[in-house]
Each structure stands twice: as structure tokens, then as C-alpha cells.
Amino acid sequence: MPLELVFLLEQVVNGLLVAAYYLLIALGLSLIFSLAGIVNLAHGAFYAIGAYSAVVIGNRFGFAASFVCAPLLVAAIGMVVERFLFRRFYRADPVLTLLLTFGLAMIAEQSLRMIFGAAPIPFSMPEWLSGVVFVGDFIYPKYRLGMLGVAAAAVLGTWLLINKTSFGKIVRAGVQNPDMVGVLGISLAPVMTVMVAIGVGLAGLAGVMLAPITGVHPAMGNEIMVAAFVVVVIGGLGSFWGVVLAAILVGVVRGITVYYVPPAAEASMYLLMFLVLLVRPRGLLGERIEKFE
Amino acid sequence: MRTDLTRRTLLKGAAGTALVAGIGAPAVLRAQTSDVIRVGHLTPLTGFLGPLGEYAVMSIKLAVDQLNEQGGIMGRKVELISEDSVNPSTASSKAQRLIERDGVALIIGEISSASGLAIAEVAGRTKTLFVNTGCNSDALRGADCNRYMFHVEGANSMYVKASGQALLRDGMIKGKKLLSLTADYAFGHDLYRVADRFVTQNGGEFIANDLVPTDATDFSAYILRIRQAQPDLVISNLAGNQITSFIKQYREYQLPFPIAGFGFDTALAWGAGAGAMQGTWPCIWYHTISTPSSQAFTKSFSERYGKPPENQAWGEFVAMNAIARAMEETKSTNSDDLIQHMEKGAKFDVLKEREGYFRDWDHQLINEMYTMTPKEKGQMSDQWDLMELSAAVPGADQELEVIAPSKEENACTFA
CATH class of the missing domain: 3.40.50.2300 (Response regulator)
Structure with a gap:
């Protein structure tokens, strides 16, 4: 194989690792989006809270503890937010939820700034996860392979929950027709709370996983939000596998772009979104959802 | 239509008036x-x-x-x-x-x-x-x-010359292939221009200059390009949070090529933490x-x-x-x-x-500039004592101006 092609292929495969990064963040966003109809602009804030909790917990009890506890903590915060804020807006004008979550995002970012300062705070990966693995001539940091595994497990777990459990049946019915679910005598309220907690908890998990790689700073949520939205939009509203496919696409396209035109790295995903929306206005695997029509 | 004034509206009105007065007053005082x-x-x-x-x-x-x-x-x-x-x-x-x-x-x-x-x-x-x-x-x-x-x-020239003198001394520029990662905005472009001039003047060469968007958080793709290019030295012309993310991730990939910076802020090294830093970086002042x-x-x-x-x-x-x-x-x-x-x-x-x-x-x-290199973990007195400061650049026997851009390099006329 010509060397040029090897390097290109390496970028493509690396794109899969980057996809794990996008996927962890976009999956929860998409879940809340499709079930609750809420465009959660505060999703990045939950991601940042996840990273900061990881630092606080990790410094005291080690990385493993923060890996388990930080997402749970963020999920718990998500439950409170769902119970007392989101719940009031499910049937309201979408503009109101935009304002609500935008406000939440700002409050969260400023709170982090007030508590921890604006400067990035250090957080490194545990010794046993640092280092690289060579597969042939390809190089992979162990930590990123671990992240790929975690992302895959998160996707699989969420998919099983939604598609293979009775709880999931209610969720899917709720997405299509919440009124009918109500008429059948099933309360959607606790289901919503759980799903928002899962969605937000995934953002927290992403925060924990990325804290050792990127800097931990208050605006980190904002940085990641736009990319997460692009992934959700490319994947298609309400589509589970669409998000997965879109994350992989964005990761790979970004890798190829960096290979040929480095300055266009971040722009490549917007171009991709533009092209996808031209051909498929509902996104790659977007479904028709009654309540959004 | 109800027009009666309730206690509640009265309070609201009072609060509103107080708020407006509070905002208005400083302006009056200021004037x-x-x-x-x-x-x-x-x-x-x-x-x-x-x-x-x-x-x-x-x-x-x-x-x-x-x-x-x-x-x-x-x-x-x-x-x-x-x-x-x-x-x-x-x-x-x-x-x-x-x-x-x-x-x-x-x-x-x-x-x-x-x-x-x-x-x-x-x-x-x-x-x-x-x-x-x-x-x-x-x-x-x-x-x-x-x-x-x-x-x-x-000025960028001062940072480049401070760091550059140390790199020259360590034999890392003359006859070497350098690769630059550059922040893609006014500062980065200017820094690369100055760095390229310095490196070329001193017998080195930039074999690549990768522009990195300021909002980039993942550097893995850039790091793979570095691995492919096999440079003798990687130069960071990055800015702000980019530097923290880059040095953390460069450490993660454990590439053998040394790195150095032509632009730097200590807060970003503190953000990366002990163990992540490597290489030589310029500095205008350090608390030690x-x-x-x-x-x-x-x-x-x-x-x-x-x-x-x-x-x-x-x-x-x-x-x-x-x-x-x-x-x-x-x-x-x-x-x-x-x-x-x-x-x-x-x-x-x-x-x-x-x-x-x-x-x-x-x-x-x-005024004087410095360069800094990371300290060994055991030698740090606290989390802020991350870097070892060099002697001042230029040395005591040299004019302070030697590191500043010259008139030929950076002509300025006050119109």
C-alpha cells in the first residue's frame, strides 16, 4: 500500500475515535430532543459539570470513582432540572424552552467560573490508561480506545433500554403520541424524568471521559455544543442510529479534512451538514414524528 | 377596568424605581x-x-x-x-x-x-x-x-527571539526541519511570520505550518500529521486554551519529536498540570x-x-x-x-x-524576557511551581533591544 494511503487511512480510523467523542455528547442531546421535544441548550453545561465533578471527585478518590460517580451526580442534577423546570414546558412554545435552557447554560457556566475560576484546571488520566498501542503502523492512545469502548457500551445500553424493555416501549410510544399513552393510563412523567436523567448523565459521562484530554474550563460546554447539534441535525431528528452514523461521519470527514486542508477542520462538519440537509432535509435517518409535524 | 393600587403593584413600582435610580445614579456622579x-x-x-x-x-x-x-x-x-x-x-x-x-x-x-x-x-x-x-x-x-x-x-519577535536563543543554543534550529501548529487568527499568523523569519535566518526550515481553528479541542488528527511529517522539532504557535489541549494530547500520543513554543501563558501550563508539560517555552514574567x-x-x-x-x-x-x-x-x-x-x-x-x-x-x-522548561515532579514546591525559569534574555552584557524587532523587521511610522 502506498505510504500516502496509509496515512490517509490512519486519519479515517482516527476519525472513529473522534466519533466516540462526538457520540457521547450528541446521544443524550438527541434523546432529550426526540422524547421531550426540548432543544437542550444546557446540554454542554451538563458536560462541563461532569468534567468539573470528575476533577473534584478524582482528586480525592481517584479516576475510577469519578468515572462512576460524576455521571450519576450529573444525572441527579438532571432529574431535579426535569422535575422542576423542563416539566413545565413540555407543551409550551418551543421558544420558551430555548430561553429556559439557554439561561440555564449561562447560569451554569458563570457558576463554574465563580467557583473554580476561568483558568483551566489540571486533570490527568490514570497511569494505567496512559500510553499507546501500536496496531501495525497505526498508533492508538490506550485512553482513546477505552473511550471508544465506553461510547459503544453507552450506545448499546441505551439502545437495549429503548428497544428491548417494556420501559422502552413506553418511551417509544411517548415519542410518537404522548396523548395516546396518557389515554391508556400510563403516566409519562416518571419516564421523562428517567430519560432526561439518562440523556444528561451521558453528557456528564462525556465530560468525565474528555476531562483528561481537553482542558477543563468553564466555557468547555459551549465549545462542544455546536458540534453536538450539528451531529444531531445530520443524523436526523429522533433517529437513534442516525446520531451514531452522523458522529462517525463527522469524525471521519474531519480527519480527512485535517489531512488535506488543516485550517478547514472545524468548518468541514458544517459543510457536511449543509450537503446532507440539501439532499435530506430531515437528516440522514430522520423519521417523521407526528407531534413535530 | 380595575385601577386600584394594590400593595403588590406598589411594591413592584417602588422596586422598579429603585432599580432605575440605582442604574442611573453612577452615570450622573461620573459626569x-x-x-x-x-x-x-x-x-x-x-x-x-x-x-x-x-x-x-x-x-x-x-x-x-x-x-x-x-x-x-x-x-x-x-x-x-x-x-x-x-x-x-x-x-x-x-x-x-x-x-x-x-x-x-x-x-x-x-x-x-x-x-x-x-x-x-x-x-x-x-x-x-x-x-x-x-x-x-x-x-x-x-x-x-x-x-x-x-x-x-x-512583541511576537521578543517571544520568538527569547525562545529561539535557547533553541539555537541547544542545536535545535540550525539545519533542522521544524513543523508549526499555528492559531488561525491575527496573532497566530503574525507569530508564524516572525518565527519563520527567525528560523530561516538561523539555518533552519519549517517543513509545514498547520493552521488550527481557535475553537479546536481535539488535536489527534494534527498529531497524526506530525507523526507523518517526522520533524526534528514541533513548534507551538498556538494561543489560549489550544495550548492546554495540545500539550495534554501530545503527551498522550508519546511521540518522540521534541516540542517548543514561541508563544505562551503560564496559566495554560497550570491548566495542563504537572507531567503534561515538555519542551522550551518563552515567558515574559514568572512569579519566581x-x-x-x-x-x-x-x-x-x-x-x-x-x-x-x-x-x-x-x-x-x-x-x-x-x-x-x-x-x-x-x-x-x-x-x-x-x-x-x-x-x-x-x-x-x-x-x-x-x-x-x-x-x-x-x-x-x-525589557528582559525568559524561557522556561518544566520541572521534575519532585522538585516542585507547589502546584504553581511547575516551570524552571532561565536566566534573563538578553544577558546582562547585552543591550535590552537585541530581542525586540528592528526597524527593518517591523517599520512603524506614527502618522
Whole structure:
């Protein structure tokens, strides 16, 4: 194989690792989006809270503890937010939820700034996860392979929950027709709370996983939000596998772009979104959802 | 229609009136008092330079409070108006408002070279002094220079030459292949231009220059390109949070190629933490510099904020105190008087071994620079003591100006 092609292929495969990064963040966003109809602009804030909790917990009890506890903590915060804020807006004008979550995002970012300062705070990966693995001539940091595994497990777990459990049946019915679910005598309220907690908890998990790689700073949520939205939009509203496919696409396209035109790295995903929306206005695997029509 | 006044609406009205009065009052007061000297301060508090801006604000507050405790400037109290400059267009409109509505004597601050240029334009138009504490672009001192703008922050050339001298000494430039990662905006482009000139002059060569968007958080794809290019040295011409992310991820991939930087801020090394840093980096000031004034600043800053100041904090502190000194010496707050005084080569304590002065033809503060390399984990006295500081550059036997851009390199004419 010509060397040029090897390097290109390496970028493509690396794109899969980057996809794990996008996927962890976009999956929860998409879940809340499709079930609750809420465009959660505060999703990045939950991601940042996840990273900061990881630092606080990790410094005291080690990385493993923060890996388990930080997402749970963020999920718990998500439950409170769902119970007392989101719940009031499910049937309201979408503009109101935009304002609500935008406000939440700002409050969260400023709170982090007030508590921890604006400067990035250090957080490194545990010794046993640092280092690289060579597969042939390809190089992979162990930590990123671990992240790929975690992302895959998160996707699989969420998919099983939604598609293979009775709880999931209610969720899917709720997405299509919440009124009918109500008429059948099933309360959607606790289901919503759980799903928002899962969605937000995934953002927290992403925060924990990325804290050792990127800097931990208050605006980190904002940085990641736009990319997460692009992934959700490319994947298609309400589509589970669409998000997965879109994350992989964005990761790979970004890798190829960096290979040929480095300055266009971040722009490549917007171009991709533009092209996808031209051909498929509902996104790659977007479904028709009654309540959004 | 109900028109009766309930207790609740009455309270609401009262609260509203109080709020409006509260906002309105300072403006009225501001317009009337003449026994205060108002100082405008603009710096980015959000975005990828926000972490540095926070230090700038802490430091300028400290400097102003200290001046006021000592009886102000010429017996007049110093009043600080500090705001988030956000981006070039906001910086420009805020600068205009500070000068025209609030009547500030001068503006101090900024970090982004793009916003700095916007403020300088307002400063030039309104004939108001602007002391730049954080913009590095040579162009601001050269093609875009302005009689009303002074630079406490070092020019890119100074950073490159400081770091470059150390790299030359270690044999890492002559005959070597370098690869640069460059922040894709005004500062980065300018830094690469200056770096390329220095490297070429000294017998090295940049084999690639990868522009990195300022909002990039994942560097894996760039790191793979480095692995492919096999350079002798990787140069970071990055900025802000980019540096933290890059050095953490470069460490993650464990590539054998050494790295060095031509632009740097200590806060970003602190953010990456012990163990992540490697290579040689330039530095304009570090809190371990042992001169009495430097240690006094470090002590009062640490006591107030619970952490030591970094180089951006140094910029604000030195700028405020230099201006205060110039005002005392000229007995004036008039921008033209101050400019004349500083152009005559007035010397200032810049918290280093040798005093600094502003060069008359481009208004650059001429002073010592340093380089730094990471300390071994066991040698650190605390989490802030991450880096080992070199001796001052240039050495005691050399003119301070040798590291500054020359007239040929960076011509400036004050129109």
C-alpha cells in the first residue's frame, strides 16, 4: 500500500475515535430532543459539570470513582432540572424552552467560573490508561480506545433500554403520541424524568471521559455544543442510529479534512451538514414524528 | 377596568424605581466629579482567551486598590471601569463609550491582537492613550502602529527571539526541519511570520505550518500529521486554551519529536498540570523572579486571590503602575503629555532585574524576557511551581533591544 494511503487511512480510523467523542455528547442531546421535544441548550453545561465533578471527585478518590460517580451526580442534577423546570414546558412554545435552557447554560457556566475560576484546571488520566498501542503502523492512545469502548457500551445500553424493555416501549410510544399513552393510563412523567436523567448523565459521562484530554474550563460546554447539534441535525431528528452514523461521519470527514486542508477542520462538519440537509432535509435517518409535524 | 393600587403593584413600582435610580445614579456622579482619575480596562473574559482575562482583571483591581491606599495619583483617587471586551467590534464600541461617555483618562488591557487593533483605532481617533497588556502581534507595533498605543506586552519577535536563543543554543534550529501548529487568527499568523523569519535566518526550515481553528479541542488528527511529517522539532504557535489541549494530547500520543513554543501563558501550563508539560517555552514574567518588587507583587496578589499571579497579571500591574508614575512625574493626565514623557525614555520598574522603558519609535516596552522548561515532579514546591525559569534574555552584557524587532523587521511610522 502506498505510504500516502496509509496515512490517509490512519486519519479515517482516527476519525472513529473522534466519533466516540462526538457520540457521547450528541446521544443524550438527541434523546432529550426526540422524547421531550426540548432543544437542550444546557446540554454542554451538563458536560462541563461532569468534567468539573470528575476533577473534584478524582482528586480525592481517584479516576475510577469519578468515572462512576460524576455521571450519576450529573444525572441527579438532571432529574431535579426535569422535575422542576423542563416539566413545565413540555407543551409550551418551543421558544420558551430555548430561553429556559439557554439561561440555564449561562447560569451554569458563570457558576463554574465563580467557583473554580476561568483558568483551566489540571486533570490527568490514570497511569494505567496512559500510553499507546501500536496496531501495525497505526498508533492508538490506550485512553482513546477505552473511550471508544465506553461510547459503544453507552450506545448499546441505551439502545437495549429503548428497544428491548417494556420501559422502552413506553418511551417509544411517548415519542410518537404522548396523548395516546396518557389515554391508556400510563403516566409519562416518571419516564421523562428517567430519560432526561439518562440523556444528561451521558453528557456528564462525556465530560468525565474528555476531562483528561481537553482542558477543563468553564466555557468547555459551549465549545462542544455546536458540534453536538450539528451531529444531531445530520443524523436526523429522533433517529437513534442516525446520531451514531452522523458522529462517525463527522469524525471521519474531519480527519480527512485535517489531512488535506488543516485550517478547514472545524468548518468541514458544517459543510457536511449543509450537503446532507440539501439532499435530506430531515437528516440522514430522520423519521417523521407526528407531534413535530 | 380595575385601577386600584394594590400593595403588590406598589411594591413592584417602588422596586422598579429603585432599580432605575440605582442604574442611573453612577452615570450622573461620573459626569460631575473631577477629583478622580478614571481608568478604562478592557479584556476578554469569555472565549478561548477568557482564562487569561480573569488574571488581568484581578491584577488591575489590585494595582488600583494599592494606588488608592497610597493616596491615589497626584492626590486624586483612581476609579477603575473594567469590562469584558468580547470581540473586536464590541471592544471598539466599548472603548468609544468609555472614552466619550465615561471620560476615562486612558484605556489599559486587551489580549486578542484583533481586538487590540480595534481599540487602537478608537484611541487614535479620540487621541486617548491605550496601553496594550496582552496583544503580541508585531503588526500592532509595525504596520498597524499608532502614536496613542503603547505596548507592555512583549512583541511576537521578543517571544520568538527569547525562545529561539535557547533553541539555537541547544542545536535545535540550525539545519533542522521544524513543523508549526499555528492559531488561525491575527496573532497566530503574525507569530508564524516572525518565527519563520527567525528560523530561516538561523539555518533552519519549517517543513509545514498547520493552521488550527481557535475553537479546536481535539488535536489527534494534527498529531497524526506530525507523526507523518517526522520533524526534528514541533513548534507551538498556538494561543489560549489550544495550548492546554495540545500539550495534554501530545503527551498522550508519546511521540518522540521534541516540542517548543514561541508563544505562551503560564496559566495554560497550570491548566495542563504537572507531567503534561515538555519542551522550551518563552515567558515574559514568572512569579519566581526574585527581585523585591516582583516578590512583593506575588505576595500581595497571592494573599488576595489565593493563587500566584501569572504573566497576564504582570502586564496589567506593570501598565497601571507605569502610567501612575508617568502621571505623577508629568503632573498631568493628558494623553499627549504622557506620550511625550514616555517617548523621552522614562524608566520603569517592571518587576525584573533591569528597568524597562518604552522605545520612542514603536512604543514597545523594552525589557528582559525568559524561557522556561518544566520541572521534575519532585522538585516542585507547589502546584504553581511547575516551570524552571532561565536566566534573563538578553544577558546582562547585552543591550535590552537585541530581542525586540528592528526597524527593518517591523517599520512603524506614527502618522
